[in-house]
Amino acid sequence: MLEAIKVIGKSLVASPERVREADEDLDVVRRVQAGDVSAFDRLIVKYRGRIYGVIYNLTSNREDAADLTQDTFIKAFQSINRFQGQASFFTWIYRIAINSTLTHVRKNRSRSFFSLESINSEEPVSREIIAALTDKTGADRDTHVRELQEKLNEAMQKLSINHRTVVTLFEIDGLSHQDIAEVMDCSVGTVRSRLHYAKQLLQAELQQYISA
Amino acid sequence: MSNGEKQPVTVESLIRLKRIEQPAPEFWAQFNSDLRAKQLAAIVEKPRWWERRSRVYGIFSRHPLALGTAAALAVAVFSVGEYRGTRVSSPVAAGPDEDAYATAAAAAPGPSEAPAALRSSPLQAPARSAIVEARSVPVKSAEESYGRESRPTAAAPIASAAVAPDAARDESMQFERSDRNVVSLGRSLSAMNLAAIQAAEVAHDQFALSKSFESPVSADGGSQAVEPLARMTSPSDERRSRIMGDAVVQTASFEGGTVSPSDHFASRLPDDRVFDSISRYASDSDRLSIRF
Numbered sequence: 167m168l169e170a171i172k173v174i175g176k177s178l179v180a181s182p183e184r185v186r187e188a189d190e191d192l193d194v195v196r197r198v199q200a201g202d203v204s205a206f207d208r209l210i211v212k213y214r215g216r217i218y219g220v221i222y223n224l225t226s227n228r229e230d231a232a233d234l235t236q237d238t239f240i241k242a243f244q245s246i247n248r249f250q251g252q253a254s255f256f257t258w259i260y261r262i263a264i265n266s267t268l269t270h271v272r273k274n275r276s277r278s279f280f281s282l283e284s285i286n287s288e289e290p291v292s293r294e295i296i297a298a299l300t301d302k303t304g305a306d307r308d309t310h311v312r313e314l315q316e317k318l319n320e321a322m323q324k325l326s327i328n329h330r331t332v333v334t335l336f337e338i339d340g341l342s343h344q345d346i347a348e349v350m351d352c353s354v355g356t357v358r359s360r361l362h363y364a365k366q367l368l369q370a371e372l373q374q375y376i377s378a
Numbered sequence: 379m380s381n382g383e384k385q386p387v388t389v390e391s392l393i394r395l396k397r398i399e400q401p402a403p404e405f406w407a408q409f410n411s412d413l414r415a416k417q418l419a420a421i422v423e424k425p426r427w428w429e430r431r432s433r434v435y436g437i438f439s440r441h442p443l444a445l446g447t448a449a450a451l452a453v454a455v456f457s458v459g460e461y462r463g464t465r466v467s468s469p470v471a472a473g474p475d476e477d478a479y480a481t482a483a484a485a486a487p488g489p490s491e492a493p494a495a496l497r498s499s500p501l502q503a504p505a506r507s508a509i510v511e512a513r514s515v516p517v518k519s520a521e522e523s524y525g526r527e528s529r530p531t532a533a534a535p536i537a538s539a540a541v542a543p544d545a546a547r548d549e550s551m552q553f554e555r556s557d558r559n560v561v562s563l564g565r566s567l568s569a570m571n572l573a574a575i576q577a578a579e580v581a582h583d584q585f586a587l588s589k590s591f592e593s594p595v596s597a598d599g600g601s602q603a604v605e606p607l608a609r610m611t612s613p614s615d616e617r618r619s620r621i622m623g624d625a626v627v628q629t630a631s632f633e634g635g636t637v638s639p640s641d642h643f644a645s646r647l648p649d650d651r652v653f654d655s656i657s658r659y660a661s662d663s664d665r666l667s668i669r670f
Contacts (some may be wrong), residue, residue, distance in 0.1 A: 240417055244420060318392060322396075338394065338396050
Protein backbone atom coordinates (compact mmCIF):
# COMPACT_ATOMS: atom_id res chain seq x y z
CA MET A 167 0.00 0.00 0.00
CA LEU A 168 2.69 2.45 1.03
CA GLU A 169 4.68 1.45 -2.00
CA ALA A 170 1.77 2.39 -4.19
CA ILE A 171 1.51 5.76 -2.49
CA LYS A 172 5.20 6.36 -2.96
CA VAL A 173 4.92 5.51 -6.65
CA ILE A 174 2.10 8.00 -7.07
CA GLY A 175 4.05 10.64 -5.24
CA LYS A 176 7.23 10.11 -7.21
CA SER A 177 5.44 10.17 -10.54
CA LEU A 178 4.23 13.66 -9.77
CA VAL A 179 7.66 15.04 -9.06
CA ALA A 180 9.63 13.16 -11.70
CA SER A 181 11.89 15.70 -13.26
CA PRO A 182 12.05 14.57 -16.92
CA GLU A 183 8.30 14.27 -17.05
CA ARG A 184 7.91 17.68 -15.57
CA VAL A 185 10.24 19.16 -18.15
CA ARG A 186 8.36 17.54 -21.00
CA GLU A 187 5.09 18.59 -19.46
CA ALA A 188 6.30 22.17 -19.15
CA ASP A 189 7.33 22.22 -22.81
CA GLU A 190 3.94 20.95 -23.90
CA ASP A 191 2.21 23.51 -21.76
CA LEU A 192 4.34 26.27 -23.18
CA ASP A 193 3.39 25.27 -26.73
CA VAL A 194 -0.27 25.41 -25.82
CA VAL A 195 0.17 28.76 -24.12
CA ARG A 196 1.91 30.14 -27.21
CA ARG A 197 -1.03 29.03 -29.31
CA VAL A 198 -3.45 30.73 -26.96
CA GLN A 199 -1.36 33.88 -27.03
CA ALA A 200 -1.40 33.74 -30.83
CA GLY A 201 -5.18 33.77 -30.81
CA ASP A 202 -6.17 30.11 -30.62
CA VAL A 203 -8.45 30.56 -27.63
CA SER A 204 -9.86 27.06 -27.79
CA ALA A 205 -6.42 25.64 -26.98
CA PHE A 206 -6.89 26.91 -23.45
CA ASP A 207 -9.50 24.21 -22.93
CA ARG A 208 -6.74 21.63 -23.04
CA LEU A 209 -5.03 23.34 -20.14
CA ILE A 210 -8.31 23.46 -18.23
CA VAL A 211 -8.96 19.77 -18.67
CA LYS A 212 -5.39 18.93 -17.79
CA TYR A 213 -5.15 20.90 -14.56
CA ARG A 214 -8.67 21.31 -13.25
CA GLY A 215 -8.52 18.17 -11.09
CA ARG A 216 -5.26 19.05 -9.41
CA ILE A 217 -6.16 22.69 -8.94
CA TYR A 218 -9.51 21.74 -7.53
CA GLY A 219 -7.88 19.18 -5.22
CA VAL A 220 -5.44 21.70 -3.81
CA ILE A 221 -8.09 24.33 -3.23
CA TYR A 222 -10.49 21.81 -1.77
CA ASN A 223 -7.90 20.56 0.71
CA LEU A 224 -7.13 24.13 1.71
CA THR A 225 -10.74 25.18 2.20
CA SER A 226 -12.44 21.86 3.02
CA ASN A 227 -15.45 23.16 1.15
CA ARG A 228 -16.39 21.80 -2.24
CA GLU A 229 -18.49 24.78 -3.37
CA ASP A 230 -15.79 27.28 -2.51
CA ALA A 231 -13.26 25.03 -4.18
CA ALA A 232 -15.28 24.91 -7.38
CA ASP A 233 -15.72 28.67 -7.46
CA LEU A 234 -12.08 29.36 -6.75
CA THR A 235 -10.97 26.86 -9.36
CA GLN A 236 -13.10 28.57 -11.97
CA ASP A 237 -11.78 31.95 -10.89
CA THR A 238 -8.25 30.64 -11.18
CA PHE A 239 -8.75 29.61 -14.79
CA ILE A 240 -10.47 32.86 -15.65
CA LYS A 241 -7.62 34.88 -14.16
CA ALA A 242 -5.11 32.75 -15.99
CA PHE A 243 -6.98 33.22 -19.25
CA GLN A 244 -7.19 36.98 -18.79
CA SER A 245 -3.49 37.20 -17.96
CA ILE A 246 -2.24 34.69 -20.48
CA ASN A 247 -0.48 37.38 -22.51
CA ARG A 248 1.61 38.27 -19.46
CA PHE A 249 2.92 34.73 -19.19
CA GLN A 250 6.43 34.80 -20.62
CA GLY A 251 7.57 31.27 -19.90
CA GLN A 252 10.11 32.14 -17.22
CA ALA A 253 8.39 29.65 -14.92
CA SER A 254 6.39 26.66 -16.04
CA PHE A 255 2.69 27.11 -16.68
CA PHE A 256 2.08 24.60 -13.92
CA THR A 257 3.90 26.77 -11.36
CA TRP A 258 2.23 29.89 -12.68
CA ILE A 259 -1.32 28.63 -12.46
CA TYR A 260 -0.64 27.00 -9.09
CA ARG A 261 0.52 30.35 -7.81
CA ILE A 262 -2.65 31.99 -9.04
CA ALA A 263 -4.72 29.31 -7.35
CA ILE A 264 -2.84 29.50 -4.06
CA ASN A 265 -3.00 33.29 -3.95
CA SER A 266 -6.72 33.32 -4.71
CA THR A 267 -7.33 30.73 -2.03
CA LEU A 268 -5.24 32.52 0.57
CA THR A 269 -7.16 35.71 -0.12
CA HIS A 270 -10.47 33.89 0.16
CA VAL A 271 -9.51 32.09 3.38
CA ARG A 272 -8.26 35.24 5.04
CA LYS A 273 -11.37 37.13 4.00
CA ASN A 274 -13.74 34.43 5.27
CA ARG A 275 -11.83 33.37 8.33
CA SER A 276 -14.85 33.61 10.58
CA ARG A 277 -17.14 31.85 8.14
CA SER A 278 -15.83 28.38 7.48
CA PHE A 279 -17.73 25.16 7.37
CA PHE A 280 -17.06 21.78 5.90
CA SER A 281 -18.56 20.53 2.70
CA LEU A 282 -16.68 17.34 2.07
CA GLU A 283 -16.35 15.09 -0.90
CA SER A 284 -17.09 11.47 -0.33
CA ILE A 285 -14.23 9.02 0.00
CA ASN A 286 -14.44 6.12 -2.33
CA SER A 287 -13.60 3.31 0.02
CA GLU A 288 -13.15 0.92 -2.88
CA GLU A 289 -10.04 2.78 -4.07
CA PRO A 290 -6.96 0.66 -3.47
CA VAL A 291 -5.20 3.30 -1.43
CA SER A 292 -8.13 4.03 0.80
CA ARG A 293 -8.95 0.38 1.17
CA GLU A 294 -5.51 -0.34 2.54
CA ILE A 295 -5.59 2.52 5.00
CA ILE A 296 -9.10 1.80 6.15
CA ALA A 297 -8.26 -1.85 6.61
CA ALA A 298 -5.33 -0.83 8.75
CA LEU A 299 -7.51 1.45 10.83
CA THR A 300 -10.48 -0.79 11.52
CA ASP A 301 -11.67 -4.31 11.28
CA LYS A 302 -15.26 -3.23 10.71
CA THR A 303 -17.06 -3.86 7.47
CA GLY A 304 -20.15 -2.60 5.69
CA ALA A 305 -22.02 0.37 7.15
CA ASP A 306 -19.87 0.50 10.25
CA ARG A 307 -16.81 0.90 8.14
CA ASP A 308 -18.34 3.74 6.12
CA THR A 309 -19.30 5.52 9.33
CA HIS A 310 -15.83 5.05 10.65
CA VAL A 311 -14.34 6.41 7.43
CA ARG A 312 -16.64 9.41 7.58
CA GLU A 313 -15.58 10.12 11.12
CA LEU A 314 -11.93 9.81 10.21
CA GLN A 315 -12.41 12.17 7.29
CA GLU A 316 -14.00 14.82 9.50
CA LYS A 317 -11.26 14.49 12.10
CA LEU A 318 -8.68 14.80 9.40
CA ASN A 319 -10.21 17.93 7.96
CA GLU A 320 -10.61 19.44 11.42
CA ALA A 321 -6.98 18.84 12.10
CA MET A 322 -6.02 20.41 8.78
CA GLN A 323 -8.14 23.45 9.45
CA LYS A 324 -6.41 23.96 12.78
CA LEU A 325 -3.16 24.59 10.94
CA SER A 326 -2.31 28.03 9.78
CA ILE A 327 -2.96 28.69 6.11
CA ASN A 328 0.75 28.60 5.24
CA HIS A 329 1.33 25.31 7.05
CA ARG A 330 -1.82 23.87 5.51
CA THR A 331 -0.64 24.87 2.07
CA VAL A 332 2.73 23.22 2.50
CA VAL A 333 1.18 20.01 3.78
CA THR A 334 -1.36 19.98 0.97
CA LEU A 335 1.16 20.59 -1.77
CA PHE A 336 3.73 18.12 -0.43
CA GLU A 337 1.74 15.26 1.04
CA ILE A 338 -1.42 15.38 -1.02
CA ASP A 339 -0.41 16.89 -4.34
CA GLY A 340 3.08 15.42 -4.30
CA LEU A 341 5.11 18.50 -5.24
CA SER A 342 8.76 18.72 -4.35
CA HIS A 343 10.16 21.18 -1.84
CA GLN A 344 11.59 23.21 -4.68
CA ASP A 345 8.27 23.42 -6.48
CA ILE A 346 6.48 24.41 -3.30
CA ALA A 347 9.07 27.11 -2.68
CA GLU A 348 8.46 28.49 -6.16
CA VAL A 349 4.70 28.38 -5.82
CA MET A 350 4.68 29.96 -2.38
CA ASP A 351 7.50 32.36 -3.17
CA CYS A 352 9.63 31.39 -0.20
CA SER A 353 12.82 29.46 0.46
CA VAL A 354 13.16 25.68 0.49
CA GLY A 355 14.26 25.86 4.12
CA THR A 356 11.05 27.63 5.00
CA VAL A 357 9.09 24.93 3.25
CA ARG A 358 10.87 22.18 5.18
CA SER A 359 10.45 23.99 8.46
CA ARG A 360 6.75 24.53 7.89
CA LEU A 361 6.27 20.95 6.85
CA HIS A 362 8.00 19.62 9.93
CA TYR A 363 6.00 21.85 12.25
CA ALA A 364 2.71 21.04 10.53
CA LYS A 365 3.33 17.29 10.82
CA GLN A 366 4.00 17.63 14.51
CA LEU A 367 0.71 19.43 15.00
CA LEU A 368 -1.19 16.90 12.92
CA GLN A 369 0.37 14.06 14.79
CA ALA A 370 -0.81 15.55 18.05
CA GLU A 371 -4.31 16.03 16.69
CA LEU A 372 -4.66 12.58 15.14
CA GLN A 373 -2.91 10.68 17.87
CA GLN A 374 -5.77 8.23 18.35
CA TYR A 375 -5.52 6.99 14.74
CA ILE A 376 -1.77 6.65 14.57
CA SER A 377 -0.07 3.40 15.43
CA ALA A 378 2.42 3.55 18.23
CA MET B 379 -1.04 -6.84 4.53
CA SER B 380 -2.13 -9.71 2.47
CA ASN B 381 -1.08 -11.94 5.36
CA GLY B 382 -3.49 -10.14 7.63
CA GLU B 383 -0.80 -7.98 9.26
CA LYS B 384 -1.71 -4.35 9.66
CA GLN B 385 0.66 -1.76 8.34
CA PRO B 386 1.53 0.97 10.83
CA VAL B 387 -0.60 4.05 10.29
CA THR B 388 1.41 7.23 10.10
CA VAL B 389 0.50 10.88 9.76
CA GLU B 390 1.58 10.81 6.15
CA SER B 391 -0.67 7.91 5.30
CA LEU B 392 -3.61 9.59 6.99
CA ILE B 393 -3.04 12.79 5.08
CA ARG B 394 -2.78 10.91 1.82
CA LEU B 395 -6.20 9.61 2.48
CA LYS B 396 -7.38 12.99 1.40
CA ARG B 397 -6.10 12.33 -2.10
CA ILE B 398 -9.07 10.17 -2.76
CA GLU B 399 -11.56 12.85 -1.77
CA GLN B 400 -12.41 13.43 -5.40
CA PRO B 401 -15.59 14.78 -6.92
CA ALA B 402 -17.84 12.58 -8.99
CA PRO B 403 -17.39 12.62 -12.79
CA GLU B 404 -20.67 14.47 -13.33
CA PHE B 405 -19.30 17.31 -11.24
CA TRP B 406 -16.98 18.30 -14.09
CA ALA B 407 -19.79 18.79 -16.57
CA GLN B 408 -21.38 21.36 -14.30
CA PHE B 409 -17.98 22.82 -13.63
CA ASN B 410 -17.32 23.33 -17.34
CA SER B 411 -20.64 25.03 -17.99
CA ASP B 412 -20.15 27.37 -15.03
CA LEU B 413 -16.65 28.18 -16.15
CA ARG B 414 -17.83 28.98 -19.66
CA ALA B 415 -20.47 31.34 -18.29
CA LYS B 416 -17.94 33.06 -16.06
CA GLN B 417 -15.54 33.45 -18.97
CA LEU B 418 -18.18 35.15 -21.07
CA ALA B 419 -19.17 37.38 -18.15
CA ALA B 420 -15.54 38.32 -17.64
CA ILE B 421 -15.24 39.36 -21.28
CA VAL B 422 -18.30 41.59 -21.05
CA GLU B 423 -17.44 42.99 -17.63
CA LYS B 424 -15.64 46.31 -17.60
CA PRO B 425 -12.28 46.10 -15.84
CA ARG B 426 -12.22 47.85 -12.50
CA TRP B 427 -9.94 50.79 -11.81
CA TRP B 428 -7.54 48.83 -9.62
CA GLU B 429 -7.22 46.19 -12.30
CA ARG B 430 -6.33 48.86 -14.84
CA ARG B 431 -3.88 50.29 -12.36
CA SER B 432 -2.31 46.88 -11.83
CA ARG B 433 -1.88 46.61 -15.60
CA VAL B 434 -0.04 49.92 -15.64
CA TYR B 435 2.12 48.72 -12.78
CA GLY B 436 2.72 45.55 -14.76
CA ILE B 437 4.04 47.58 -17.67
CA PHE B 438 6.30 49.52 -15.32
CA SER B 439 7.56 46.37 -13.66
CA ARG B 440 8.32 44.79 -17.02
CA HIS B 441 10.47 47.66 -18.28
CA PRO B 442 11.77 49.33 -15.14
CA LEU B 443 15.15 50.34 -16.54
CA ALA B 444 13.91 51.93 -19.75
CA LEU B 445 11.06 53.78 -18.08
CA GLY B 446 13.23 54.89 -15.18
CA THR B 447 15.86 56.21 -17.57
CA ALA B 448 13.24 58.03 -19.61
CA ALA B 449 11.78 59.58 -16.47
CA ALA B 450 15.20 60.69 -15.24
CA LEU B 451 15.98 62.23 -18.63
CA ALA B 452 12.67 64.04 -18.69
CA VAL B 453 13.26 65.45 -15.22
CA ALA B 454 16.77 66.51 -16.16
CA VAL B 455 15.64 68.26 -19.36
CA PHE B 456 12.81 69.97 -17.52
CA SER B 457 15.13 71.11 -14.73
CA VAL B 458 17.70 72.51 -17.16
CA GLY B 459 14.98 74.34 -19.06
CA GLU B 460 13.59 75.78 -15.87
CA TYR B 461 17.03 76.84 -14.72
CA ARG B 462 17.79 78.61 -17.99
CA GLY B 463 14.41 80.28 -18.03
CA THR B 464 14.94 81.54 -14.49
CA ARG B 465 18.32 83.00 -15.35
CA VAL B 466 17.04 84.82 -18.44
CA SER B 467 13.80 86.09 -16.99
CA SER B 468 15.04 87.44 -13.63
CA PRO B 469 18.20 89.47 -14.10
CA VAL B 470 17.44 91.80 -11.18
CA ALA B 471 15.14 91.33 -8.26
CA ALA B 472 12.35 93.86 -8.38
CA GLY B 473 12.56 96.42 -5.64
CA PRO B 474 9.84 98.83 -4.62
CA ASP B 475 10.64 101.20 -7.44
CA GLU B 476 11.09 98.49 -10.01
CA ASP B 477 7.45 97.55 -9.71
CA ALA B 478 6.82 100.20 -12.32
CA TYR B 479 8.50 98.03 -14.94
CA ALA B 480 6.38 95.06 -14.09
CA THR B 481 3.19 97.11 -14.01
CA ALA B 482 3.85 98.72 -17.34
CA ALA B 483 4.84 95.43 -18.88
CA ALA B 484 1.70 93.78 -17.54
CA ALA B 485 -0.42 96.57 -18.96
CA ALA B 486 1.10 96.32 -22.39
CA PRO B 487 0.39 92.80 -23.80
CA GLY B 488 -3.36 92.79 -24.42
CA PRO B 489 -5.68 95.57 -25.47
CA SER B 490 -8.42 94.26 -23.23
CA GLU B 491 -6.17 94.22 -20.18
CA ALA B 492 -4.84 97.71 -20.67
CA PRO B 493 -7.57 99.86 -19.06
CA ALA B 494 -7.66 97.91 -15.82
CA ALA B 495 -3.92 97.94 -15.55
CA LEU B 496 -3.86 101.63 -16.29
CA ARG B 497 -6.31 102.36 -13.53
CA SER B 498 -4.39 100.37 -10.97
CA SER B 499 -0.94 101.44 -12.00
CA PRO B 500 0.95 103.83 -9.77
CA LEU B 501 2.46 105.35 -12.89
CA GLN B 502 -0.83 106.20 -14.45
CA ALA B 503 -0.13 109.30 -16.48
CA PRO B 504 3.14 108.40 -18.20
CA ALA B 505 2.29 104.81 -18.81
CA ARG B 506 -1.15 105.63 -20.13
CA SER B 507 0.19 108.26 -22.43
CA ALA B 508 2.77 105.93 -23.81
CA ILE B 509 0.27 103.17 -24.39
CA VAL B 510 -2.36 105.40 -25.92
CA GLU B 511 0.20 106.93 -28.15
CA ALA B 512 1.43 103.56 -29.24
CA ARG B 513 -2.10 102.49 -30.05
CA SER B 514 -2.91 105.54 -32.05
CA VAL B 515 0.06 104.87 -34.29
CA PRO B 516 0.08 101.10 -34.53
CA VAL B 517 2.40 100.77 -37.50
CA LYS B 518 5.06 102.95 -35.95
CA SER B 519 8.35 101.17 -35.78
CA ALA B 520 9.87 100.21 -32.49
CA GLU B 521 12.96 102.29 -33.05
CA GLU B 522 10.92 105.36 -33.81
CA SER B 523 8.82 104.92 -30.73
CA TYR B 524 11.83 104.31 -28.59
CA GLY B 525 13.60 107.43 -29.91
CA ARG B 526 10.57 109.60 -29.34
CA GLU B 527 9.88 108.41 -25.86
CA SER B 528 13.45 108.37 -24.73
CA ARG B 529 13.40 112.15 -24.26
CA PRO B 530 12.14 112.69 -20.74
CA THR B 531 10.22 115.90 -21.30
CA ALA B 532 7.70 117.00 -18.78
CA ALA B 533 5.16 118.04 -21.39
CA ALA B 534 4.43 114.64 -22.73
CA PRO B 535 3.34 112.96 -19.50
CA ILE B 536 1.34 116.00 -18.43
CA ALA B 537 -0.46 116.27 -21.74
CA SER B 538 -1.19 112.64 -21.86
CA ALA B 539 -2.32 112.61 -18.27
CA ALA B 540 -5.34 114.55 -19.40
CA VAL B 541 -6.58 111.56 -21.37
CA ALA B 542 -9.55 110.14 -19.56
CA PRO B 543 -10.13 106.40 -19.07
CA ASP B 544 -13.10 106.64 -21.43
CA ALA B 545 -10.95 107.99 -24.15
CA ALA B 546 -8.51 105.20 -23.64
CA ARG B 547 -11.34 102.71 -23.84
CA ASP B 548 -12.62 104.29 -27.06
CA GLU B 549 -9.24 104.18 -28.58
CA SER B 550 -8.90 100.64 -27.53
CA MET B 551 -12.14 99.76 -29.30
CA GLN B 552 -11.05 101.63 -32.38
CA PHE B 553 -7.84 99.78 -32.27
CA GLU B 554 -9.62 96.46 -32.07
CA ARG B 555 -11.90 97.32 -34.95
CA SER B 556 -9.40 98.82 -37.32
CA ASP B 557 -6.32 96.77 -36.75
CA ARG B 558 -7.20 93.26 -37.85
CA ASN B 559 -4.03 92.57 -39.60
CA VAL B 560 -1.87 90.20 -37.63
CA VAL B 561 1.39 91.70 -38.81
CA SER B 562 0.46 95.20 -37.90
CA LEU B 563 -0.90 93.98 -34.59
CA GLY B 564 2.40 92.36 -33.77
CA ARG B 565 4.25 95.52 -34.68
CA SER B 566 1.95 97.66 -32.62
CA LEU B 567 2.26 95.36 -29.62
CA SER B 568 6.03 95.50 -29.86
CA ALA B 569 5.90 99.27 -30.07
CA MET B 570 3.51 99.32 -27.15
CA ASN B 571 5.83 97.23 -25.03
CA LEU B 572 8.78 99.44 -25.78
CA ALA B 573 6.78 102.56 -25.16
CA ALA B 574 5.47 101.25 -21.88
CA ILE B 575 8.96 100.44 -20.70
CA GLN B 576 10.18 103.84 -21.70
CA ALA B 577 7.26 105.46 -19.96
CA ALA B 578 8.04 103.52 -16.84
CA GLU B 579 11.61 104.72 -16.96
CA VAL B 580 10.46 108.31 -17.34
CA ALA B 581 8.06 107.89 -14.48
CA HIS B 582 10.75 106.39 -12.36
CA ASP B 583 12.98 109.41 -12.93
CA GLN B 584 10.13 111.74 -12.09
CA PHE B 585 9.38 109.86 -8.91
CA ALA B 586 13.01 110.03 -7.97
CA LEU B 587 13.04 113.80 -8.49
CA SER B 588 9.84 114.33 -6.56
CA LYS B 589 11.17 112.36 -3.59
CA SER B 590 14.42 114.31 -3.71
CA PHE B 591 16.19 111.20 -4.58
CA GLU B 592 19.73 112.30 -5.29
CA SER B 593 21.41 110.35 -7.97
CA PRO B 594 25.14 110.23 -7.73
CA VAL B 595 26.86 112.87 -9.80
CA SER B 596 30.12 112.19 -11.46
CA ALA B 597 33.19 114.34 -10.97
CA ASP B 598 32.77 116.16 -14.27
CA GLY B 599 29.29 117.27 -13.40
CA GLY B 600 27.37 114.98 -15.75
CA SER B 601 24.57 112.84 -14.47
CA GLN B 602 25.26 109.15 -14.18
CA ALA B 603 22.70 106.42 -14.25
CA VAL B 604 22.37 104.53 -11.01
CA GLU B 605 21.97 100.81 -11.21
CA PRO B 606 18.77 99.42 -9.70
CA LEU B 607 20.66 97.11 -7.37
CA ALA B 608 22.63 100.07 -6.00
CA ARG B 609 19.39 101.81 -5.15
CA MET B 610 18.08 98.93 -3.16
CA THR B 611 18.66 98.80 0.53
CA SER B 612 19.41 95.49 2.07
CA PRO B 613 16.94 94.02 4.56
CA SER B 614 19.55 94.16 7.29
CA ASP B 615 19.98 97.91 6.77
CA GLU B 616 16.25 98.44 6.92
CA ARG B 617 15.98 96.40 10.06
CA ARG B 618 18.89 98.22 11.68
CA SER B 619 17.50 101.63 10.83
CA ARG B 620 14.08 100.63 12.09
CA ILE B 621 15.38 99.34 15.40
CA MET B 622 18.07 101.94 16.01
CA GLY B 623 16.23 104.88 14.49
CA ASP B 624 14.80 106.16 17.75
CA ALA B 625 18.05 105.78 19.60
CA VAL B 626 19.99 107.67 16.95
CA VAL B 627 17.47 110.47 16.89
CA GLN B 628 17.45 110.82 20.65
CA THR B 629 21.23 110.75 20.86
CA ALA B 630 21.47 113.44 18.26
CA SER B 631 18.97 115.58 20.10
CA PHE B 632 20.90 115.29 23.34
CA GLU B 633 24.24 116.05 21.75
CA GLY B 634 23.19 118.86 19.46
CA GLY B 635 20.58 120.36 21.61
CA THR B 636 19.15 122.33 18.70
CA VAL B 637 17.34 119.74 16.62
CA SER B 638 13.91 118.80 17.81
CA PRO B 639 13.57 115.01 17.86
CA SER B 640 10.07 115.04 16.58
CA ASP B 641 10.91 117.31 13.65
CA HIS B 642 13.93 115.29 12.73
CA PHE B 643 11.99 112.10 13.02
CA ALA B 644 9.12 113.36 10.95
CA SER B 645 11.36 114.69 8.25
CA ARG B 646 13.27 111.46 7.85
CA LEU B 647 10.67 108.75 8.19
CA PRO B 648 7.47 108.17 6.35
CA ASP B 649 4.17 108.05 8.18
CA ASP B 650 3.81 104.32 8.29
CA ARG B 651 7.22 103.93 9.86
CA VAL B 652 6.34 106.52 12.45
CA PHE B 653 3.22 104.59 13.31
CA ASP B 654 5.19 101.42 13.39
CA SER B 655 7.70 102.82 15.83
CA ILE B 656 4.99 104.28 18.03
CA SER B 657 3.06 101.06 18.20
CA ARG B 658 6.10 99.25 19.46
CA TYR B 659 5.90 101.05 22.78
CA ALA B 660 3.28 100.14 25.33
CA SER B 661 3.09 101.40 28.85
CA ASP B 662 1.20 99.88 31.69
CA SER B 663 0.89 101.26 35.18
CA ASP B 664 4.41 100.47 36.29
CA ARG B 665 6.16 99.06 33.24
CA LEU B 666 7.19 100.04 29.75
CA SER B 667 7.31 97.32 27.10
CA ILE B 668 9.11 97.56 23.80
CA ARG B 669 8.18 95.16 21.04
CA PHE B 670 10.81 94.35 18.44
